[in-house]
Amino acid sequence: WISAVNDNEEAELVHSVSYGNDEAQQVSEEYMQSVNTEFMKAAARGLSIFVASGDQGVYGREGPGNNVFHPDFPASSPWVTSVGGTDFVTPSVTGEEQAWDGSGGGFSNTFPVASWQAAAVAQYKMTAADTLPPSFLWNASGRGYPDVSCLGGSVNPYCVSADVGELAGVWGTSASTPVVAGIFAQLNNVRLTAKMPPMGFVNPFLYQNMDCFFDVKQGVNDGGYNWGFAAVEGWDPATGVGTPNYAKLKERVLMV
Numbered sequence: 001w002i003s004a005v006n007d008n009e010e011a012e013l014v015h016s017v018s019y020g021n022d023e024a025q026q027v028s029e030e031y032m033q034s035v036n037t038e039f040m041k042a043a044a045r046g047l048s049i050f051v052a053s054g055d056q057g058v059y060g061r062e063g064p065g066n067n068v069f070h071p072d073f074p075a076s077s078p079w080v081t082s083v084g085g086t087d088f089v090t091p092s093v094t095g096e097e098q099a100w101d102g103s104g105g106g107f108s109n110t111f112p113v114a115s116w117q118a119a120a121v122a123q124y125k126m127t128a129a130d131t132l133p134p135s136f137l138w139n140a141s142g143r144g145y146p147d148v149s150c151l152g153g154s155v156n157p158y159c160v161s162a163d164v165g166e167l168a169g170v171w172g173t174s175a176s177t178p179v180v181a182g183i184f185a186q187l188n189n190v191r192l193t194a195k196m197p198p199m200g201f202v203n204p205f206l207y208q209n210m211d212c213f214f215d216v217k218q219g220v221n222d223g224g225y226n227w228g229f230a231a232v233e234g235w236d237p238a239t240g241v242g243t244p245n246y247a248k249l250k251e252r253v254l255m256v
C-alpha cells in the first residue's frame, strides 16, 4: 500500500490507516524495516500518515498469555503518527477525556525512541515512575506510541452513515484515527489557503506544540488485564500528547 502511495505523484496529502498487527506477528523484521523506509519517503515528500494504535491495549492481538506487552505495527513506526482512543470521563458529557483501556500503546521492540519524542518519553518515565509496569513487560529503549489521541467512543460511539439510509455506531482507534486525520486535513487547508506548504510529517510539530492539545491525565490502557500504561500529565503511551484543540491548532499552524 505505502509503495503504491509513494509511486503516485498525485497522492493525497493525508492518509488514515486502521490496519495493525503485533510486531511479533509481522512477516519479519526486514519487512517492518522496508515498510518503515517507505514511510520515511512519504514523510520526506510531505505526506501525513495517521495509524490507529490498536484496540487491545498493551497486550495486543496476542493477548497476555506470555506475560509481555505486544507493540503494534505499523503504529510503532517512528515515521507515522500513531493515534490512540479516549472516552469522556463522564459518559455522554462532551468534556474531559480519559484513556480507553483498550487503546493500543507502549514501546516498540523494533524501532528505537525517535529524537523528536525523546524528551517527552524521558519525562513520562519520571512522572509515571510510581505506576510504571514491571520492566520485563516492556522495552524501555523503544519508540513510544501513540503520538496523539482522540475520542475512541467505546462508551459514546460515533454515528456514521454505514450504508444507504442506515446509521450505525462505530468506535475504536479506527474511529479516532480518521477524526485526527480529518483535523489535520483541515489544518492543511488553513496553511494552503495562506500559501504555506502542507503540514507533512507532523510528529515533530506535535511534541513541540503540546499546548495545542487537551492533556489526558486519567485512565490506563491495560486491555482489562493486570498492567498497562497510565495517562499522566504530558505525553504518555496511552494518549500521546492528548486530543487536538482545533481552535489553538488553526492559529499555531500559521506560525510554524
Ligand SMILES: *[C@@H]1O[C@H](CO)[C@@H](O)[C@H](O)[C@H]1NC(C)=O
Residues within 6 Å of the ligand: 108, 109, 110, 111, 112, 113, 139, 140, 141, 142, 143
Ligand atoms: C528493544 O528495542 C530495541 C530497539 O529500540 C531492540 O533493538 C531490542 O531488540 C528490543 N528488545 C527486545 C527484548 O525485544
